Every structure is written in C-alpha cells, then in structure tokens.
Amino acid sequence: MRSPLQLISSLIFGIFILNSCGKGGGTPATDPCRGVTVTVTSSITNPSAPGQSNGSLVASATGGTGFSFSLNGGAFQSSGSFNNLASGSYTVTAKSSTGCSGTGNFTLTANNPCAGLTITVNGTFTNPTGPGTNNGTISASASGSSGFTFSIDGNAYQSSGNFTGLGGGLHMVTAKDLNGCTGTANFTLVAPDPCAGVNIVVTGTVTNPTSASSANGAISTSATGSTGFTFSLNSGAYQPSGNFTGLPAGNYTVTAKDANGCFNSANFSLVAPNPCSGVTVQVTNAITGVTPCQLPANGSITATPSGGTSPYTFSLNTGGYQPSNIFNGLVAGSYVVNAKDVNGCIGSGNAVINSLPAGPLFNAVKALLQAECVSCHNAALQNGGMDWTVDCNIVTFKDRIKIRAVDGTPSSMPPTGLLPLSERQKITNWITAGGRYTD
Numbered sequence: 557m558r559s560p561l562q563l564i565s566s567l568i569f570g571i572f573i574l575n576s577c578g579k580g581g582g583t584p585a586t587d588p589c590r591g592v593t594v595t596v597t598s599s600i601t602n603p604s605a606p607g608q609s610n611g612s613l614v615a616s617a618t619g620g621t622g623f624s625f626s627l628n629g630g631a632f633q634s635s636g637s638f639n640n641l642a643s644g645s646y647t648v649t650a651k652s653s654t655g656c657s658g659t660g661n662f663t664l665t666a667n668n669p670c671a672g673l674t675i676t677v678n679g680t681f682t683n684p685t686g687p688g689t690n691n692g693t694i695s696a697s698a699s700g701s702s703g704f705t706f707s708i709d710g711n712a713y714q715s716s717g718n719f720t721g722l723g724g725g726l727h728m729v730t731a732k733d734l735n736g737c738t739g740t741a742n743f744t745l746v747a748p749d750p751c752a753g754v755n756i757v758v759t760g761t762v763t764n765p766t767s768a769s770s771a772n773g774a775i776s777t778s779a780t781g782s783t784g785f786t787f788s789l790n791s792g793a794y795q796p797s798g799n800f801t802g803l804p805a806g807n808y809t810v811t812a813k814d815a816n817g818c819f820n821s822a823n824f825s826l827v828a829p830n831p832c833s834g835v836t837v838q839v840t841n842a843i844t845g846v847t848p849c850q851l852p853a854n855g856s857i858t859a860t861p862s863g864g865t866s867p868y869t870f871s872l873n874t875g876g877y878q879p880s881n882i883f884n885g886l887v888a889g890s891y892v893v894n895a896k897d898v899n900g901c902i903g904s905g906n907a908v909i910n911s912l913p914a915g916p917l918f919n920a921v922k923a924l925l926q927a928e929c930v931s932c933h934n935a936a937l938q939n940g941g942m943d944w945t946v947d948c949n950i951v952t953f954k955d956r957i958k959i960r961a962v963d964g965t966p967s968s969m970p971p972t973g974l975l976p977l978s979e980r981q982k983i984t985n986w987i988t989a990g991g992r993y994t995d
C-alpha cells in the first residue's frame with residue numbers, strides 16, 4: 557500500500573514526464589534524457605573570401621555517445637563535418653544514440669582578402685594638345701597584388717592600364733585585383749592655353765548718327781595681336797568684318813576673336829548731335845491779375861514762346877507739360893513758365909501775378925459806407941452781422957446793401973431814413989457795373 561503522500565508524488569512525477577516527452581496517455585515512464593545535457597562544439601574554417609563557399613564546420617558533442625549530426629535541420633549524418641559552406645549562421649544539432657539532443661550556433665565570416673593589402677597605381681600621362689581637344693593619354697600600372705584590371709573615371713574595367721582620347725581635367729584610374737581589391741591614382745591633364753602671351757587689341761572709329769532718332773551711326777573696328785579675327789557687336793553673332801552700321805546713339809562693345817578663340821574687346825560710344833545746341837527758347841508772359849474778394853482765384857498767364865521749333869508744350873513751375881499755353885485760376889504770386897519745343901529744347905520766363913487795385917465805383921461806395929454806416933457796422937458792433945470796415949464784406953453783401961440802403965425794404969438803412977438819391981446812385985452804379993472790387 558502506498559501512503560497518500562507517495563501517491564500524490566507519483567502523480568506529479570507522471571505529469572512532469574508527460575510534459576517532457578510530449579507523449580499522451582500510456583503508462584508513465586522514465587525519461588532517458590532527464591538531467592542529460594548535450595553540448596555541441598565545433599571548429600570553424602571561414603570562407604576564404606566574400607562569395608566563396610569553401611568554409612567548413614567540424615562539430616563534436618558531449619553528454620552522450622553514438623552521436624549523429626544535422627546542419628540547419630537537415631538529415632542526420634554520422635560525421636560532424638560539414639563542408640562547402642558560405643558565410644552565414646549555422647545551427648548544428650547533435651543527437652545521441654539514446655535520442656538526447658543539443659544544438660550549437662556557429663557563424664562563418666568570409667575572410668577579407670583585401671586586409672593588409674595596399675594596391676598602388678602609378679602611371680605617366682600626356683596632356684591634350686589644346687582646350688577641347690580630347691587626345692590626352694594615361695598609361696597606368698598597378699602593384700601590390702596581381703591579375704589587375706583598370707577603370708578610368710568610373711567606366712568599365714579593361715585589362716590594359718592605357719587610356720587614350722582624354723580631355724583636360726582630373727582623371728581617376730582604379731586598379732582592381734582578382735579579389736576585387738582596389739587602388740586608385742589621380743592624374744590631372746592640362747590642356748595648354750593657346751591664349752597665353754596673346755595680346756589682342758581692338759581699335760576703331762565711330763560715325764555718329766545724324767540725330768537722336770536716326771539709326772545711321774557706324775563703328776569701324778580692326779584688331780591686332782593675332783590672326784583670323786571675327787568680330788561681334790554687343791555679344792551678337794561673330795562676323796568676318798569689323799564694320800557695324802545702322803546704329804543709333806548708344807554705348808557699344810566690339811569683341812574680336814582669333815582662330816584659337818582668344819579674344820578682347822573695346823567700348824565705343826555713338827553720340828547724336830544735340831538738337832538744342834545754339835537754340836535758345838524764350839518765354840514772354842501776358843498776365844491777368846487777380847480780382848480780390850472773389851473765388852475761385854482768377855489770375856491767368858498766357859505764355860508766348862520763341863527761339864525753338866513748334867509745337868511747344870508748357871509747364872508751370874515744376875508741373876507737367878501741357879499743350880496749352882494758358883494757365884488759369886491762379887492766385888497772386890511769382891511763377892515760372894517753361895516752354896519745351898518739338899526737339900525737347902526748354903526755355904522759361906518769369907511771371908508775377910498781382911492783385912488788381914480797387915475800382916473807382918467800388919471806392920465811391922466804400923467811402924459812402926465809411927461815412928454813413930460804420931458807426932453801426934464795424935468789427936466791434938456788427939448790427940445784422942455786417943462789418944463794413946472789411947472791403948470784401950462790401951463785395952460779398954452788395955445785394956443786401958442795395959435792398960436796405962437803395963430799395964429801403966423791408967426798412968431803410970440807415971434806420972433814420974434813406975440817403976439822398978445821389979448817394980444811393982453810387983451804390984446802384986457800382987452794382988450795375990458788376991459789383992466787383994475792381995469796378
């Protein structure tokens with residue numbers, strides 16, 4: 557009989573076996589691998605170079621006997637040697653005769669065939685014979701390894717280190733050995749400058765256009781210092797002749813280029829004759845003075861130009877030019893009138909606009925008001941809002957003056973009774989004449 561404790565212990569042991577062996581049902585059995593550790597070790601031979609599959613593993617195992625070996629889950633074999641391996645990670649599984657197994661992970665890394673290798677490229681070169689001429693050469697060789705092929709400027713590899721048809725500039729030659737190990741060298745080919753020491757001088761004469769609007773000027777140039785010249789005006793197309801015609805006034809650059817493309821240039825100016833030289837435009841002004849006490853202002857200038865060529869335009873002070881020679885609506889003051897003729901020749905004349913003096917009819921009315929009315933109509937005492945000591949008040953309110961002092965409506969002014977007819981007639985005469993300050 558087992559004690560209850562022993563029974564529980566047996567059940568736990570049986571459950572452990574089930575989990576360990578993965579066997580379902582059946583009678584609990586002793587696991588032969590329990591407590592057994594299979595350890596896999598291996599010697600490693602790396603591939604001799606990247607891309608090579610000549611590495612190998614020689615695996616052995618401890619923790620049992622009668623081992624067979626499997627690589628990466630493949631078939632088991634009695635030998636632990638695996639050959640023809642490329643770089644990579646491998647898992648070797650060793651299984652003993654009792655079925656107990658263990659694994660080992662191993663990494664094969666290709667040897668770097670270029671480590672410690674220094675490939676040196678040497679060579680000679682010949683420069684191209686001129687700019688743009690691709691006839692330079694490089695003859696390169698390499699040392700430090702063997703089986704070289706050569707590439708220039710990143711182009712395809714070739715067996716020879718000789719390169720032809722090269723232009724001026726920096727060229728890089730790369731030498732590569734059988735294992736892909738490389739070395740480089742730079743060669744700078746310099747095309748000789750055909751313009752060194754060449755001193756081209758451009759000279760010429762100009763014919764000015766006959767007027768500012770005429771395109772009939774010309775530049776006649778030639779060049780010295782080399783041969784085979786062609787000529788260009790203002791960076792235009794090159795032509796064999798150094799003569800350029802049909803030109804308006806302006807600044808020009810003529811460039812002369814020789815057969816080798818060496819060039820120099822010179823500047824020329826074509827100047828149109830000044831149409832105003834010897835021309836003096838004068839302006840005389842007829843002036844209408846300003847009538848005081850009325851708006852808008854009515855000063856006026858009428859300009860008369862002479863000395864230039866019609867038609868003229870006119871400007872007042874710094875204003876814009878206009879076709880009319882008359883300026884209206886001006887206040888009193890000093891003005892400058894400018895006249896510009898058809899060729900742009902300008903002259904000017906001064907004009908002073910004064911205020912016109914008081915007229916005799918106005919003066920008569922003014923005197924009347926001073927005598928008869930200002931005692932009740934002045935700055936301090938403005939009966940009815942009226943102050944007859946101010947001249948322009950007389951002009952502005954002339955109609956009121958007439959109604960009160962001539963017509964007597966609704967009541968007479970002065971309030972004591974209408975003035976004598978001869979006095980009232982002065983008011984009537986002035987208003988009939990226009991009622992202005994100047995009448």
Ligand code: HEC
Binds near residue numbers: 933940953961975
């Ligand atoms: C003694 C004082 C006195 C004298 C002198 C006098 N005025 Fe007057 N005036 C008045 C008073 C007061 C009023 C306001 C009452 C009215 O409008 O009748 C007036 C008003 C006026 C008005 C404004 C009324 C309106 O119709 O708009 C006018 C114009 C006027 N006077 C013109 C004159 C003239 C012109 C004279 C001189 C010829 C004159 N007055 C002399 C006292 C006087």
